Amino acid sequence: MSHTIISLFELITKAKKHLDQLSYAESTQKKYELIWNHFLEYSDTKGQVYFSKKLGNEFLKAYYQIQIGKRLSASQVFKVRAITILSEILEHNSILICHQKPSKAAPQRFHNVLTKYEAQQVEQRLSKETICGKINIIVQFLHFLDKQGITDLKSLTSSEVLLYLNTLDKYSNQSRSGILFALRNFLLFLHSEEVTKSTLHDLFPVIFTQKNERLPSYYSTEEINSILRQVDRNTEFGRRDYLVLLLAIQLGMRAGDIRQLKFTNIKISQNTIEFVQQKTNKALQLPFTNELKCALADYAKNSRPQIDDPHIFVRHRAPFQPFANGNSFHHILNKYMKLAGIEINNRKHGLHSMRHSVASHLLQNNTPYPVITGILGHENASTTKLYLRIDTSTTNCCTGGSE
Template sequence: MQKKILVFELCTELEQELVRQQLNPDTLKRYRKVLKEFSAFGGEEVYSQPLGTDFLIQKFKADGGISITDEHSRTEAYYYRCIRILTEYYNFGIVHIRNDFKGEVIWPDGFRACTESYLGELVEDGLSYAYINRSKSVIKDLIIFLDDRGIHRPHDITTEHNDAFIKSYYYLSPKGIASKLCILRRYYRFLYLNRHIQIHLAEKLPHACINGRMKIPTFWTHEEIEKIKSSAERVSPSGKRAYAMIILASELGLRIGDIRSLKLSNIDWEQKKISIVQHKTGKPLVLPLTDDAGWALIDYIKGGRPITESPNVFVRHRQPYDAFPVNSTMNHILSAVLAKAGIASDSKNYGWHTFRRSLATSLLQSEVEMSTISEILGHSDPDIAGRYYIKIDAQNLKKCMLDLEVKDYVRG
C-alpha cells in the first residue's frame, strides 16, 4: 500500500504531472474538471480506490444513470479514465497515457521486491520487450484490483480473489483471456516457488480452450497491394518514408518491429541484401534487396531522412529526429495511406502484418514450398506456414476438400 495522502493533495499532484506531460489543452481541461469534482467529493479524506468508485457511482446516479449511446457517454469516459489514471498514479507513480511511455513503474511496497525480481528474470530469460510490457500491464491490473479489496501484498491473495480477478476479463475474446492467463500463471508460479504466496495459485487458474485461431486472418490481393503502393505519395519526406516501409513489408515480408529497428548497417548495398536479427525470434535473417526496395530506401535516405546521428533507417521527422520507440506500432503511418487507397476498414484486422500474410498467400498460390516460405519469413517454426497461412489461401483450401460420393438415392 502506498503512503496515506488526502484526496485533494493527490489530485493536485496528478494535475501537476499532467501539465508536465504537456497534454492536449482540451484533454487537460476535461481532466481538471473531474479532479476538481473529486476533490470536492472527498478532498479532506484519505485517498482509497473504493472512494473513487463511490464518486463515480454518485456522479452518474445524479446524472440519471450510465449512458452508452449519446453525447453524455463520451463525458462519462473522461470520468472513468481520469479516476483510473488517478488510481495508477497513486499505486505506481506513473501517468501512462502516451504509447511511447518510457518511465519506470514504481511498484507498491508490498509487491515491489517480488515483481522487480520476476521482471528481471524475464529479461534474463530473453523474453521479448512486448511480452515483458504485457506482463507489466497484467500485473498492474492485478495490483489495482487487489488494492480495491484491501490486499497490499501477495501473501494475502486468496483463491477467491484470484477467481474474481479472472472474471473481470469477461469482455475479452477467448484468445485475449488465454494470453492474460498465460502471463498470470507464470507470475503466480514465480511467487509460489519463491515463497511470496502460500497457495499455488497457478494451478487454480482455468485453462482457456482455444482451438486454433477464432477467425480467418485478413489479407490483401495483389491488386489491393498495388493500389496501396500507388496511394503512398513519394514527394514529401514522410511520404517517402511511408512508401519505403510499405515496400519492405509487402515485398520482403518484414515485421513492422524489424522495419522500425532497421539500421543503416543492416543494408549491404554491394551484395544487395538485408541482414538482421529478428526482434521477435532473436534469429538471424538474410533477405535479398529487391530493386523496388533498394530504390525506395535510397529515395528516402537521400531525399527524405532528416540529418541525424541515429543509426536507424527510419526516424521521426520532428526534432530531435531520433528513432521510434520500441513499442510504437507505426499504425498512424499506414492508416493515412490506407485511407487514400480507400481500403481502410475498422471492421477488419488490417495492419502492417497484413502485408506479411498477403506475401505468404501469394507464395502459396504460386506453389512455393512451405519450408521455403517459412525461411523467407524467418519463422522460428518451419511448420507455421502450413498451420496458419494455409487458412487464408482459398485456392489451396479447395484442394483440401474431399470429393463426396453422391448416392443414387440422393440424386432423385
C-alpha cells in the same frame, strides 16, 4: 524517487537548454517558453517555488481551462506537453519522446515484486516484446487487486484470482488464453519466491487455446497496390512511409524489425537485408530488391533527418532519435488505407496484416511451405500454416519441398 531540489525557475532554465540541445525549432522553443512564463506567473500568485504535477495540472485548468483526462485539441495537447516536459526533466533529466504513451504503471506497493519478475523474464532471454506483453497483462491484474483492497500479495488467495478470471469474458478465446498463460507464469513466480504460500498457479493447470478461432487478415494484390499508389513520394513523410510500407508488403517484415533496422543490416554487395528478429532472436536474410534500393536511397538523401544515428528510421522532429519500442507504424498504413478507400470489413488493419498477406500471395504462387517459413522467419512450418488458413484452395499442391 528522490530528486535534486531545484526551483521552478531553475527547472525551466534546464528545460530550455534541453530543447536547444535536441534541436527543437526556434518557433517551437518560443511557444514552450511563453507557456512556462505563464506558469511562473501563476506559481508566484500561489506562493509556490517548486514544481509538482499537481501544481502543473492546476495551472492548466486555471489558465487554459484544460482538464486532464478530457479530449483535447492540438493546441491544448501542446500546453499539456509543456508541463510534462518539466516533469520529465525533473524525474529523468531528459525529455522523453512525444506522443508515446508509457505503459500503465503498476500500483506503487507492487513495484518491487514486478521488477523482480521482469528481471527473471530477462534472465530467461525472452524477447523485449514478449516481456512487455506479459508485464502489461500483470499490471492490469495488479490494478484489479489494488481495487479489491489487496495491499500485500502475501494475502492473495484463490478467491481474488478467480474473481479476476470472471472479468476476462470480454476477450476473445485467443486473447483470454494469452492472459491466462501470463497470469499463471506470474503466480508460479510468486510461489517460487515464497511471496504466496498457496500454489495459485494450479488453479488453471490446463489452458485451452483456439488458434483457429479467427482467420488471419488478408488484403488482395489490387488492394495493396492501391495503398501504395496513395503515397506522395515527393514529400518528406511520403518517402519515409513508402519505404516502411515496402518492407512490410514486399518482405513481410514485422513492425519491430523495421523500427530497429540499421544501415549496417543492408548488404549492398549481396543484395540482401540481414538482421536478428526482435521476436525470435533468430537471424533472417531477405532479398534487397531494386525497388527497395531506390526507396531507401530517396528517403536517406531527401527526407531522413541528417543525424549521426545507425537506425534507418528516426523521428522527423526533435528529439531526433529512433522511434520508441511501442511504435508499430499503425498510423502509416491506416492513413493510406483510408485514402485508397479500402473497406476493412472486420479485418485487422495493422502492419502485421501485410505479413499475413505476403504469406497468402506466396501460397497462391505455389511457393512451398518450407520456403514461406524461411521468408517469414518462422521457427517451424506449423506457425506458417496458421498464417495460411486464409487460403486453402492451393494448400494440397504446396506442402512439399521445392523441386
